[in-house]
Amino acid sequence: MADDKDIEKQEETYEPKNYEYKQTEHARSDMPLIVLGLLVFVALMLGATLANRGIGKFGSKPVLDLPKDEKFCVRDVKFMRENHMKLLNTWRDQVVRDGVRTEKIPRRDATGKILKDASGKTVYQTIGRSLTKTCLRCHDNHESFCQRCHEYTGVVKHGGTLKCFQCHIMPNPKTKAGR
Amino acid sequence: MLEKALSGSKGYWAWIFSLLVLIGIGGGFYLYQLNEGLGVTGLNRDVSWGLYIAQFTFLVGVAASAVMVVLPYYLHDYKEFGKITILGEFLAIPACIMCMLFIGVDMGRPDRIVYVFMHPSPNSVMFWDTLVLFGYLMLNVVIGWTMLSAERKGVAPPKWVKPLIYLSIPWAVSIHTVTAFLYQGLPGRGFWMTAIMAPRFLASAFAAGPSFLILMVLLVRKFTKFDPGDAALRKLGQIVTYAMFISVFFFLMEVFTVYYSNIPEHKHHFSFLFKDGPTYLVGAMWLFVALAVIGLVILVNPKTRNNITTLAVGAGCVFTASWLEKGLGLVIGGFTPNPLGKYTVYTPSLPEIAIAVMVWSVGFLILTVLYKVATGVKEEKAAS
Amino acid sequence: MDRGKRNFLKIAGLTGVGAYVGLKGVEAIGNKSGKAAKKLALVIDTRKCKGDCPDCITACHREHNVPEKHNPNFKPPGPNENQGIKWIWTSTFGGAFGEQMHERTGRRKDPLLVLCNHCADPPCTRVCPTGATWKRPSDGIVTIDMHRCIGCRFCMAACPYGSRSFNFHDPRRSLKAVKPGFPTRTLGVVEKCNFCVERLAEGLGPACVGACTKKAMHFGDLNDKNSPASKALVGVHSITRKPNLGTGPEVFYVL
Numbered sequence: 001m002a003d004d005k006d007i008e009k010q011e012e013t014y015e016p017k018n019y020e021y022k023q024t025e026h027a028r029s030d031m032p033l034i035v036l037g038l039l040v041f042v043a044l045m046l047g048a049t050l051a052n053r054g055i056g057k058f059g060s061k062p063v064l065d066l067p068k069d070e071k072f073c074v075r076d077v078k079f080m081r082e083n084h085m086k087l088l089n090t091w092r093d094q095v096v097r098d099g100v101r102t103e104k105i106p107r108r109d110a111t112g113k114i115l116k117d118a119s120g121k122t123v124y125q126t127i128g129r130s131l132t133k134t135c136l137r138c139h140d141n142h143e144s145f146c147q148r149c150h151e152y153t154g155v156v157k158h159g160g161t162l163k164c165f166q167c168h169i170m171p172n173p174k175t176k177a178g179r
Numbered sequence: 180m181l182e183k184a185l186s187g188s189k190g191y192w193a194w195i196f197s198l199l200v201l202i203g204i205g206g207g208f209y210l211y212q213l214n215e216g217l218g219v220t221g222l223n224r225d226v227s228w229g230l231y232i233a234q235f236t237f238l239v240g241v242a243a244s245a246v247m248v249v250l251p252y253y254l255h256d257y258k259e260f261g262k263i264t265i266l267g268e269f270l271a272i273p274a275c276i277m278c279m280l281f282i283g284v285d286m287g288r289p290d291r292i293v294y295v296f297m298h299p300s301p302n303s304v305m306f307w308d309t310l311v312l313f314g315y316l317m318l319n320v321v322i323g324w325t326m327l328s329a330e331r332k333g334v335a336p337p338k339w340v341k342p343l344i345y346l347s348i349p350w351a352v353s354i355h356t357v358t359a360f361l362y363q364g365l366p367g368r369g370f371w372m373t374a375i376m377a378p379r380f381l382a383s384a385f386a387a388g389p390s391f392l393i394l395m396v397l398l399v400r401k402f403t404k405f406d407p408g409d410a411a412l413r414k415l416g417q418i419v420t421y422a423m424f425i426s427v428f429f430f431l432m433e434v435f436t437v438y439y440s441n442i443p444e445h446k447h448h449f450s451f452l453f454k455d456g457p458t459y460l461v462g463a464m465w466l467f468v469a470l471a472v473i474g475l476v477i478l479v480n481p482k483t484r485n486n487i488t489t490l491a492v493g494a495g496c497v498f499t500a501s502w503l504e505k506g507l508g509l510v511i512g513g514f515t516p517n518p519l520g521k522y523t524v525y526t527p528s529l530p531e532i533a534i535a536v537m538v539w540s541v542g543f544l545i546l547t548v549l550y551k552v553a554t555g556v557k558e559e560k561a562a563s
Numbered sequence: 564m565d566r567g568k569r570n571f572l573k574i575a576g577l578t579g580v581g582a583y584v585g586l587k588g589v590e591a592i593g594n595k596s597g598k599a600a601k602k603l604a605l606v607i608d609t610r611k612c613k614g615d616c617p618d619c620i621t622a623c624h625r626e627h628n629v630p631e632k633h634n635p636n637f638k639p640p641g642p643n644e645n646q647g648i649k650w651i652w653t654s655t656f657g658g659a660f661g662e663q664m665h666e667r668t669g670r671r672k673d674p675l676l677v678l679c680n681h682c683a684d685p686p687c688t689r690v691c692p693t694g695a696t697w698k699r700p701s702d703g704i705v706t707i708d709m710h711r712c713i714g715c716r717f718c719m720a721a722c723p724y725g726s727r728s729f730n731f732h733d734p735r736r737s738l739k740a741v742k743p744g745f746p747t748r749t750l751g752v753v754e755k756c757n758f759c760v761e762r763l764a765e766g767l768g769p770a771c772v773g774a775c776t777k778k779a780m781h782f783g784d785l786n787d788k789n790s791p792a793s794k795a796l797v798g799v800h801s802i803t804r805k806p807n808l809g810t811g812p813e814v815f816y817v818l
Contacts, residue, residue, distance in 0.1 A: 028186070096708045099701055101764050132744065167709065167746040169628075216750040217714075218731035223645035227719040227729060287714015287729065287751025294693040294713055305692040305717050366686050366808040367723020444661070518725035519658035519677070523645050 051157060062148040067138035072108045074127055074134065088164075091129040102126050131168050140172055180324075180331065183555030184548040190402075194547065198540045205537020208530040209284060217287060219530045225517040226525035228510050230535050231285035235278050237387070237506040238542075239358045240380060242274035242315065244388020246351035247418050253344050259414055262407040262557070263396060265330075268323035269549040270392060271351075275316035277542035284534050304360045311354045318347045323549075331556045355380050362513065370448040370513040373436075375429055380505075382426035387501035389415045389422070390494035395550070397491055403554040404561065409487060416490045420478040423497050427471055430504070452512045457524050460511060463503045470500035601702040602683075602785040603758055604813040605769070606795040607676050612779035614653045614674025622774030623651050626759070628747045630737035646731035650756040651678040651771055659804055659816075675816070678771075679726035679756040680804060681705045683811030687718035687727065696753075702784075703813065704758045714751040723808050727755045758782075785813070 073080055075087065094100045104124040107115040115123045128134050139145045142165055150156040187195075212219050222229050248267035251257035283289050300306045322343050329336035359377035366372065393415050400406050437445045452464045474496030476483075483489040516522050527535075623629070629648055657664050657671035664671055681698075685705050688697050695711035696718055698704070719727045733750045741747065745761060748754050759769035767773070772780040783790025796815060803812040 033185075092710060096706075096710070099699060132746065166749045169741055169743045169746060171743050216730065216732045218646050222731065224647065224649075224719075224728055225645060225725065227716045282715075285715070287716070287753075288712065288749075291693075291711070291713040294695075294711055298694045298711065300692050300694050303690050303692040303717070305690065305715065309692070361717070365690075365721045365723075366810065367805070368720065514720075518723055519654045520661050521658065 062152040064148055065141060065144035067140070070138045071110055072112050073138075074105055076112075088131060088135075091131070095129050100129070102128055131164065132171065136168070136171055140170060142170065180327065180552050180556060181548075184551040187551065191547075191551070195544065198544045198547070201540040202537050202544070205533045205535075205540065208533040209537065212284070212530055212534060213289075217285075219528060221526045221528045221531060223523055223525065225521065225523035226511060226514040228285075228514065229525050230527045230531055231281045233506045233510040234535055234538070235281035235285070236358060236380075236509065237502055238274045238278045238281070239312065239355050240384025240501075240505065241388045241391060242271045242278065242312075243351040243355040243381070243384050244392070245271035245319065246348050247385050247389050247422075248392070248415075249344060249351075250348050251414070253341075254348070257414070259408060259410040262405075263392070263411050265323055265327055265553045266395060266399070266407070266550065267392060268319045268326075269553055270388070270395065270546065271319045272316060272323065272549060273542040273545035275312055275319070276545060277538055278312055279316075280538045280541060281535075284538065304357060304364060308354075308357045308361060311350065311357050315347070315350050315354050318343060318350060322347060327553060327556055330560065333560070352381065355384050362509075367518055368513050369445055371509075373433065375432060379426065379429045379433075382422055382429055383501045383505055385422035386419050386426050387498050387505075389419045390498040390501075393419070393494040394491060394498070395546075397487070399550060399554055403558060405554040405557040412487060412490065413485050416478060416484045416493070419494060419497055420475070420484060423471070423475055423478065423501075426501070427475060447516050448512045451515050451522065452508050455522070456511075456515070457526060459526065460507065463507050467500045467503035467508065470496040470503070474500055600700065600786075602813065603681065603702050603704060603763075604783065604785045604792045604815060605678075605681075605758070605772070606781040606792050606801070606815045606817060608779045608781070608795065608817045609675065610779075610817060611777045612676060612775070614676060616776070618774045618776060619676065619771035619780065620649075620651050620653075622770040623756070624649075625740075625742060626762075626770040627745050627757075628734070628738055628742055629754075630734040646729075648728035648730065648734070648754060650728070650754070651676060653677070660802070662805070662807075663802070677724070677726070677804075678814065679705065680724055680810070680812030680814045681756075681758060683813065684809060686721040686723065686810060690717045690721040692717065699760075702763075704760050705755075706757055706760060707752075707754060709746070709748055709752050709754070712752040714753065716753060718753055723805055723810060724812075727753050729753050 075083075080087075104126055107123040107125045109115055117123050136142070142162065146162055146164075147156065150162055151158060151160075156162055220229065220231075245267035248260045248264050252260040252264050283292070286292065295306060295309055322340060325340050326336050356377045359380040362368070362371035363373060363376035393412055396407055396412060396415075434449070437449055453461060455461075456464075474493050477489055477493035477496065478484050484493065511525055514523075515525070627650065629650055653674040654677045655671065656668070656673050656675050659675050659677055681704055683703070685698055688705060691697070692715060693711050693713055694708075695713070696705065696707045699706055714729070716729055719729060730748055730750050730752055734747050735741075738747065759767070759771075762769060769782050772782045781791040781795035783792035785793055785796075787793060792815075795817065799817045801815045801817045803815055806812075
């Protein structure tokens with residue numbers, strides 16, 4: 001019968017219509033793109049390492065030039081090692097934004113012990129919250145102090161300058177300040 | 180869906196490659212600018228904003244203009260725009276990205292951009308502009324990609340897209356209003372301090388954006404099998420006509436206010452732009468006038484508006500005219516003469532132009548990729 | 564109480580709270596001027612200052628490491644010269660007071676000192692997107708935090724007086740000598756007169772006022788009627804720049 005033949009014909013020529021992905025005309029390998037991507041990745045990763053070559057020998061600690069006259073800083077060494085940037089940022093905001101330019105810290109003797117007066121109360125001194133006028137008065141060469149640790153830890157690239165000193169000037173500008 | 184952009188004709192790859200070359204060259208100039216400072220541009224103490232910010236201002240308008248296809252389709256059920264809403268949204272995305280890139284290359288300290296978010300300043304219009312521009316970019320990315328994915332899979336889009344689409348309509352108006360507020364709230368700049376600045380911005384945006392869309396649709400027709408149809412193009416033509424008419428009308432309002440009141444200080448900006456300024460600028464401004472007139476003549480006449488070829492010419496005239504007026508005249512004219520009455524001439528320098536070309540190329544690259552994806556999906560649906 | 568009245572009260576209450584919050588918000592979104600405990604001002608006596616000696620300008624620029632003129636050994640890569648920095652300079656009467664000139668004004672071309680006006684209601688601080696510039700509540704000085712400035716130059720566009728400069732180049736390439744006590748600035752930030760805030764903290768007056776040999780400049784707190792600035796404004800005719808804009812400049816010119 002005509003109907004049966006039509007159905008047969010349909011079944012013979014049946015093609016699935018709604019498959020998800022169409023075959024592209026040229027079967028193209030993605031390998032070149034993958035390799036290119038990997039090369040870009042390796043270049044980026046290696047780049048950072050190569051840019052920092054030449055910083056300190058593995059295992060050697062940086063040697064810092066310490067101030068000759070003053071034996072004690074505005075805070076103790078442990079605090080400074082961990083928090084000097086926090087202190088500087090706090091001072092910056094307090095001076096520039098709040099207008100409070102000085103603070104009181106305890107006076108210490110040569111061994112670092114806090115001085116007390118006759119009645120046992122702590123003796124205070126007023127210092128300026130100033131990178132240039134307080135910190136740099138003693139640490140007067142940022143290249144042989146600040147720079148050494150920062151370079152060793154990779155905060156500053158080899159031969160570069162800490163951003164602070166692009167603006168802040170050493171009291172005795174015999175060092176390379178900025179460019 | 181991005182794999183659609185990874186296969187194409189030789190012409191497609193040649194276009195991509197040329198864009199990458201322009202980006203590379205501009206990138207080199209940008210490194211030069213980062214090193215030496217913004218002094219390598221033609222900017223100076225008096226004209227402190229120039230080509231970069233002008234491009235940003237113009238492109239915010241182009242980004243906002245996606246609303247001109249979204250609004251008729253979603254709010255008024257204008258079916259003919261159904262096929263091109265995605266093209267409008269996928270135009271808004273690179274436009275927004277270009278805006279952000281132009282701000283980025285203009286900043287003195289781009290490494291400090293996060294401070295805008297770390298120290299929010301609600302008193303600053305620029306803070307709000309950053310937020311609304313970023314929000315609009317996210318809206319278009321989410322809406323565009325979701326709608327296109329749904330179309331590809333042959334299913335209805337998820338319900339939550341609808342409110343986002345409705346949100347994008349006033350949001351589009353807001354991004355350009357806020358950008359206009361950057362200018363119109365400054366007490367010392369008489370050229371900009373006019374209440375009509377935001378309406379002018381919107382009108383010229385709704386003329387320039389859809390004009391560009393018309394040209395893009397024609398390119399899409401030429402290079403792909405996707406054809407949104409002549410009806411959509413003609414409707415866009417109508418929208419551009421009304422918007423351009425209003426934009427020119429607003430400009431003439433400015434001219435009347437300045438010249439009938441005869442206040443010297445206000446006239447000086449106009450006479451600088453149209454008479455006393457450097458040749459390139461005066462030429463650009465009169466070209467704007469000529470192209471605006473020619474464009475309007477073509478578009479107002481229904482015969483030339485409905486003929487697709489002349490429509491394209493008209494759209495090109497309108498787009499170029501809007502770019503000249505907003506992308507060159509507005510910013511430079513506002514700064515000259517300076518607050519002390521001096522005329523300091525600003526001419527964009529070569530590095531500046533190369534960097535601007537780089538940002539435009541990035542935009543075109545993103546636009547190409549997105550359009551390739553969209554048309555690829557539409558072709559795939561049509562074939563199956 | 565019936566439904567209608569309850570709903571009305573709810574809506575009225577919410578509206579009241581909303582309006583209060585909204586108004587407070589608008590106030591916050593307004594400018595950041597705040598209320599100044601001191602109102603520092605500068606008075607320039609144009610009867611004594613003829614703008615013909617550069618003492619105040621030199622003193623200011625030296626004190627603050629302002630690279631006003633390019634070092635001849637540094638050729639700026641940009642195409643034009645108007646990229647320099649100036650905190651205080653001379654314009655003309657016609658330039659600064661254009662709206663007050665008429666055809667018989669004899670002083671139109673006479674030099675006049677101009678600088679940041681440290682306005683009472685500064686448009687520049689209103690537009691800063693990072694809070695890098697603000698008017699200090701304690702003394703009214705409009706100051707810039709160089710650590711915060713992103714160099715967007717919106718403040719330069721907003722200033723109606725053209726008082727702000729931008730570092731188009733690294734200033735250290737143009738500076739011949741450097742005063743260690745005051746930091747230089749970097750590439751890409753905006754700067755302007757700071758009313759010598761660092762000198763005021765040490766009890767000194769502004770550098771320009773100190774350097775003036777003609778006794779033409781007076782500085783002080785206008786809230787104190789015995790300050791030099793207050794006294795200099797008594798019994799004389801003085802004007803400010805563009806008063807119609809409502810910025811409230813604190814730099815006064817005695818005519």
